[in-house]
Amino acid sequence: MSSLSYLVSRLLQIIPTFLLVMVVIFLLVRMLPGDPAIAMADAKATEAQLELIRQKLGLNEPFFMQFFYFVKNTLSGDMGTSILLKAPVLDVIIERIPVTAFLTLYAVGLSILIAGPLAFVAALNKNGMLDIAIRSSFQVGLSTPVFYIGLLLLTFLAASLRLFPVGGYGTTFLEHLHHLMLPALTVALYTSAIIMRNLRSAVIEVLDAEYVQFARSKGLSRSVVLGRHVLRNALISTVTLLGLSIGALMSGTLVTETVFAVPGLGRLMLEAIFARDYPLIQGLTLTFAVMVSLVFLFTDMVQAWLDPRLRLS
Amino acid sequence: MKTFLIAALAGVSMLAINSAQAVERGGALTFARYDDSNLVDPVYADRNPDIWMVTNLYDTLLRTKADGRTIVPGLASGYQVSLDGKTVTLTLREGIKFSDGSPITPEDVKFSLERATNPDFGPWSGLLGSVESITATESGVTLAMKNPDPTIISILATFNTAIVSKAAFEAAPGATDQEKATALFAAGTPVSGPFTLKERTRGSTMTFSANPHYWRQGEDGKALPYLDEVSFIVIPDDATRILKLQAGEVNGAEFVPFSRVAELEADPAINMELYPSTRIIYAPINSRETRADGSANPMATNEARQALNYAINKDALIQLITHGTGQPMTSPLMASTTQLAHDGGPLFPYDPAKAKELAAASGLEGAEITLTTLAGSSDDATLFAAIQQMWGAIGVSVKVEQVDNATRGAKNRSGEFDVHTYGWVNDVNDPAQVAGWLGYYPTRKAVGTGWNNAEFNALYEASNTEIDPEKRSEQYLRMQEIYRDAAPLLFLYETPFAVALSANVNGYLQTPLGNNEFSSAWIAK
Numbered sequence: 001m002s003s004l005s006y007l008v009s010r011l012l013q014i015i016p017t018f019l020l021v022m023v024v025i026f027l028l029v030r031m032l033p034g035d036p037a038i039a040m041a042d043a044k045a046t047e048a049q050l051e052l053i054r055q056k057l058g059l060n061e062p063f064f065m066q067f068f069y070f071v072k073n074t075l076s077g078d079m080g081t082s083i084l085l086k087a088p089v090l091d092v093i094i095e096r097i098p099v100t101a102f103l104t105l106y107a108v109g110l111s112i113l114i115a116g117p118l119a120f121v122a123a124l125n126k127n128g129m130l131d132i133a134i135r136s137s138f139q140v141g142l143s144t145p146v147f148y149i150g151l152l153l154l155t156f157l158a159a160s161l162r163l164f165p166v167g168g169y170g171t172t173f174l175e176h177l178h179h180l181m182l183p184a185l186t187v188a189l190y191t192s193a194i195i196m197r198n199l200r201s202a203v204i205e206v207l208d209a210e211y212v213q214f215a216r217s218k219g220l221s222r223s224v225v226l227g228r229h230v231l232r233n234a235l236i237s238t239v240t241l242l243g244l245s246i247g248a249l250m251s252g253t254l255v256t257e258t259v260f261a262v263p264g265l266g267r268l269m270l271e272a273i274f275a276r277d278y279p280l281i282q283g284l285t286l287t288f289a290v291m292v293s294l295v296f297l298f299t300d301m302v303q304a305w306l307d308p309r310l311r312l313s
Numbered sequence: 314m315k316t317f318l319i320a321a322l323a324g325v326s327m328l329a330i331n332s333a334q335a336v337e338r339g340g341a342l343t344f345a346r347y348d349d350s351n352l353v354d355p356v357y358a359d360r361n362p363d364i365w366m367v368t369n370l371y372d373t374l375l376r377t378k379a380d381g382r383t384i385v386p387g388l389a390s391g392y393q394v395s396l397d398g399k400t401v402t403l404t405l406r407e408g409i410k411f412s413d414g415s416p417i418t419p420e421d422v423k424f425s426l427e428r429a430t431n432p433d434f435g436p437w438s439g440l441l442g443s444v445e446s447i448t449a450t451e452s453g454v455t456l457a458m459k460n461p462d463p464t465i466i467s468i469l470a471t472f473n474t475a476i477v478s479k480a481a482f483e484a485a486p487g488a489t490d491q492e493k494a495t496a497l498f499a500a501g502t503p504v505s506g507p508f509t510l511k512e513r514t515r516g517s518t519m520t521f522s523a524n525p526h527y528w529r530q531g532e533d534g535k536a537l538p539y540l541d542e543v544s545f546i547v548i549p550d551d552a553t554r555i556l557k558l559q560a561g562e563v564n565g566a567e568f569v570p571f572s573r574v575a576e577l578e579a580d581p582a583i584n585m586e587l588y589p590s591t592r593i594i595y596a597p598i599n600s601r602e603t604r605a606d607g608s609a610n611p612m613a614t615n616e617a618r619q620a621l622n623y624a625i626n627k628d629a630l631i632q633l634i635t636h637g638t639g640q641p642m643t644s645p646l647m648a649s650t651t652q653l654a655h656d657g658g659p660l661f662p663y664d665p666a667k668a669k670e671l672a673a674a675s676g677l678e679g680a681e682i683t684l685t686t687l688a689g690s691s692d693d694a695t696l697f698a699a700i701q702q703m704w705g706a707i708g709v710s711v712k713v714e715q716v717d718n719a720t721r722g723a724k725n726r727s728g729e730f731d732v733h734t735y736g737w738v739n740d741v742n743d744p745a746q747v748a749g750w751l752g753y754y755p756t757r758k759a760v761g762t763g764w765n766n767a768e769f770n771a772l773y774e775a776s777n778t779e780i781d782p783e784k785r786s787e788q789y790l791r792m793q794e795i796y797r798d799a800a801p802l803l804f805l806y807e808t809p810f811a812v813a814l815s816a817n818v819n820g821y822l823q824t825p826l827g828n829n830e831f832s833s834a835w836i837a838k
Contacts, residue, residue: 032719035719035722035723035726036719038719038722038723038726045436046436046439046756048432049436084351085351085515085516086351086352086357086491086495087351087495087515092515092516095515095516096516151552151553154552154553154556155556158556158560159556159559159560162560165560165562166553166556166557166560166562167548167550167553167556167557168517168546169517258549258550259550259552259553260550260553261546261547261548261549261550261553261557263514263515263516263517263547267516267549268516270549271348271549274718276719
């Protein structure tokens with residue numbers, strides 16, 4: 001199979017995923033207890049005002065008609081109007097996507113920068129003091145709640161040492177880098193712990209592989225062996241894990257973006273859930289589903305590049 | 314005597330001069346908010362983050378003073394209510410302008426008030442339900458009333474009657490009034506308030522700049538506001554808002570958790586303010602004869618509900634939950650800052666002996682009551698733990714049911730609850746709104762309790778057309794007596810608005826209704 005047909009086949013696989021997510025989110029949102037009109041309106045709202053909200057949301061329509069309109073409108077790019085923000089859902093989401101994408105990529109970049117070198121150092125010093133020290137310190141990152149790490153970083157690096165701003169997003173690219181350093185680091189400390197452990201194990205396994213022994217016996221330099229043979233093969237499983245982590249990381253932005261006052265999709269999702277803003281919840285869930293699907297697609301493409309056997313199969 | 318008068322006048326003059334000198338103009342204030350404003354428009358503002366910002370952009374005909382009670386002239390220099398209460402005449406102040414320099418005319422006022430009375434626009438039209446018609450005159454407007462309305466003057470000092478530009482609305486894009494209002498929540502829109510909207514990034518930041526044509530004067534005799542700009546940053550997390558203030562990145566942070574108040578009060582760089590509010594924390598008690606499942610309701614009698622109230626140590630709750638910043642409720646129908654609030658001392662002071670006696674007499678002893686609390690609320694969790702212990706002492710066992718806000722609202726409306734937590738802040742500078750919410754049965758079943766008292770309902774209806782202040786005051790006194798005896802609520806406590814400001818910020822005010830007032834704020838350089 002050529003790279004292009006592989007890409008096309010993977011893209012087509014996103015369609016059923018997207019449709020399934022539409023069904024699930026439609027049902028889940030409507031299974032939540034409580035009248036959404038009451039949740040959206042102020043407690044002081046009269047019955048007439050509640051009825052107006054129900055009409056706006058089509059809640060008085062039969063269930064299957066609600067679903068039909070939801071699918072029809074979504075496929076035509078109309079995700080409805082947010083009750084909370086009084087603005088088209090699509091506009092709001094488009095405004096926020098760059099923020100969450102920036103934060104996610106920044107966190108992934110930091111995770112790789114932190115986990116990659118340390119995983120190699122730990123693997124090459126298997127069971128040595130350095131290996132134990134690295135693994136132990138990452139265990140702290142793995143077992144500490146993200147919001148707590150965030151608050152610690154904010155307190156020491158931002159409020160006390162004033163090295164970074166306390167939350168926010170900034171307006172220019174450099175300001176984004178500066179403002180998002182702490183939230184990205186908070187997420188990266190958690191993600192890099194997972195990546196480091198996986199990459200370390202993979203490197204140890206590959207180091208013992210026959211083709212690596214053969215490369216060494218051919219007299220190839222250490223750097224060539226590690227770079228060309230060990231790294232490329234060890235990365236295959238790590239790339240899968242990284243892809244999965246990005247999916248988890250996006251849902252993790254709910255907490256991170258709230259603590260660090262980052263105006264992204266995660267914080268918006270939290271606000272939408274609390275306000276029971278149906279159109280916004282549905283739009284955001286679909287957006288997350290598409291973003292995660294695209295990340296998985298990208299992960300698959302990288303894997304196929306690293307290991308041509310996947311492409312051929 | 315003459316010498317004394319001269320000395321006194323000189324002293325007053327010096328004070329005035331010192332005060333004027335103390336005010337410093339210019340600069341930008343940055344304020345951290347817990348939530349963003351989604352649509353700051355007088356008639357469509359329906360959430361506190363929107364409502365509490367309206368009067369910064371749009372002025373009202375009359376204004377409420379900082380005490381939250383006294384009404385003073387605003388865009389209208391004066392008003393007159395006819396003896397029969399059927400006509401209200403307002404005279405516009407001369408020379409007043411919108412921020413673009415265009416005059417504020419009687420036609421703008423008529424347009425604004427007609428928007429405010431339109432039941433299709435926003436949730437607040439009921440506040441002007443007594444207005445029959447509005448006529449623009451040469452010098453102002455005249456309101457013809459369907460019936461005398463003692464609240465009308467307060468409503469004309471409320472955000473929903475603030476004045477917008479008719480020309481701006483007519484020129485705005487959009488097919489409906491709401492679309493036009495949304496389009497006008499943007500930079501460059503002519504406004505009547507002390508600030509104009511300079512820029513806004515939805516969900517993140519918003520900046521106001523001074524309206525160069527604003528009419529009100531400051532202490533130095535020049536036009537308000539003192540500040541050039543006010544910037545708002547949305548920071549939902551309490552701890553982050555405070556850290557931002559401590560780091561000097563913002564000049565103010567609202568909704569400081571009460572647990573942090575003492576710490577911030579001790580910080581010399583911070584001025585920790587506790588503004589009196591109309592916020593009350595209470596718990597509706599299902600007062601119906603039977604519960605929703607048809608079983609007999611042990612809380613159906615006045616005595617049983619009084620017992621539940623006497624058994625609660627409010628001072629302890631105030632310490633536990635508000636860290637001493639709250640105070641016991643003294644009026645059963647409203648916060649003590651509300652007009653016509655009768656201060657009868659703390660309601661149902663902790664009296665376990667009396668509670669036990671009333672519980673035994675009313676058959677409450679041995680009952681199991683479900684307390685519905687808000688999931689994830691640490692305040693509610695503390696409240697439940699305390700109440701469980703306090704009611705246990707009078708032989709009442711308590712079960713907790715944790716729900717989200719939507720479910721709690723639905724239960725309140727359907728009556729499927731025993732007792733649940735709730736809070737309230739007045740939107741209007743008149744007790745009619747809160748009294749109607751808490752006690753009047755026909756509209757919201759007395760805040761969902763099902764308590765239905767014919768005398769109370771009749772008094773409430775009569776008070777809404779009673780224009781003799783003394784008679785109305787008597788009606789409210791009686792309503793408060795009835796409500797106290799019936800006790801359809803757990804009367805828990807009142808809380809202030811906790812706002813932390815940098816030590817050099819002066820003149821900022823959060824009114825008892827919650828409005829954020831920046832027009833008199835200034836920064837000492």
